[in-house]
Amino acid sequence: MNRSSLIKALVFDLDGTLLNSQKIISERNQEALMRSYQSGVKLFIATARPPRSVNKMVPKELLDCASGIYYNGAYVKEIHGKTMSYTISSADSGKLIDFMCSHNEKDAISIESEDRLYALSDETFAKNAKHMVLPPTIVTPSKLKELPANKVLLFHCPSSVKSFVMQYTDQLTIVETDSKELMQIMAKDISKSRAVSALCKKMNISMDSVMSFGDDWNDLDLFKTCGYSVAMGNAEPELKPFASMTTATNDEDGVAQILEQLMITHRY
Incomplete structure (x- = not known):
């Protein structure tokens, strides 16, 4: 990773990534996310889950700071409440x-x-x-x-x-x-990366300045389109070669480990 590049947006899968095996966001992960947000970095939660499920699992403090991408990109809620919905014929x-x-x-x-x-x-x-x-x-x-x-x-x-x-x-x-x-x-053509790209375009953020975290095949398109991609230690083995780097598992706060290093590097 080019340590001199400033990350302007962070994209997180939930299951197997931001959530641990108990389906909880650890205090360490949440603190790292909030510090990133407070430094001016945009946060996107990108998941296969529906909004009602995410609302139960993600603390309100964090939900209020992030745009939500649901159903792998078929339903998008911007941080200020505007929604986009895409359906099958x-x-x-x-x-x-x-x-x-x-x-x-x-x-x-x-x-x-x-x-x-x-x-x-x-x-x-x-x-x-x-x-x-x-x-x-x-x-x-x-x-x-x-x-x-x-x-x-x-x-x-x-x-x-x-x-x-x-x-x-x-x-x-x-x-x-x-x-x-x-x-x-x-x-057709629905994906997490398409939704992230649409949000970034509105925010005038280049996809080269986006870092994504994931563990399963519905994260592959993000790995291919974001400037930086992080595979969790527990990710599907065949998925890891597509990522820029690999971190620790979701039970070892792998997300926080990367973000803490970024904070040191960029002096968030």
């Missing part, structure tokens, strides 16, 4: 819903729409609770098709489902995360 989401229903996989699909989670069966939560904060609202297939989908979630998909979904790579953004237990599907 009803035709494309309808095809996914029809396929899952016709192949007895209705328990394995849910949809995030404007900060609410919907599913077709109570079994969806029973089988996949670790991926959800609260049980989803249960609706009929026809109602599910009508919803503006920021993100479609497919859980523990067999190869037949994955093969079907991958036919739509030209129309949709498809990312596998959580050790490939979860397929996350958004509108």
Whole structure:
């Protein structure tokens, strides 16, 4: 890393990055973030999670200082409250819903729409609770098709489902995360990096002056587009070569370790 370059914005994934294994932001990490913000550095939280989940996990003091990028970039809330929402076409989401229903996989699909989670069966939560904060609202297939989908979630998909979904790579953004237990599907060209780029453009910040932190494949686009990228020590092994550097794990305050070094270098 070029120590003489001033970092103007910091982007953080949550799970496996800013959150430790207990899903908590440590005091050390929070202090490092607040010191960075107070020095004039912009903060972005970029996560696959919905806003309601982030609001429960991130202290209000920190939320008030950061722009939020949710659903891997499909929903963005600027620090002053303005929002941007991007959804999958009803035709494309309808095809996914029809396929899952016709192949007895209705328990394995849910949809995030404007900060609410919907599913077709109570079994969806029973089988996949670790991926959800609260049980989803249960609706009929026809109602599910009508919803503006920021993100479609497919859980523990067999190869037949994955093969079907991958036919739509030209129309949709498809990312596998959580050790490939979860397929996350958004509108075409939706990504964390696109959302960060849009925010930075409004703030007159070059992407070369942005540092991103992450651990999973939905962070790859950030690693490729930000001037500096940091892979957590617990990151997917295949992801680490794409990062500028590697830090300690999320249980060892890996984020804070990098930020503290930046503070010394730049005299924040």
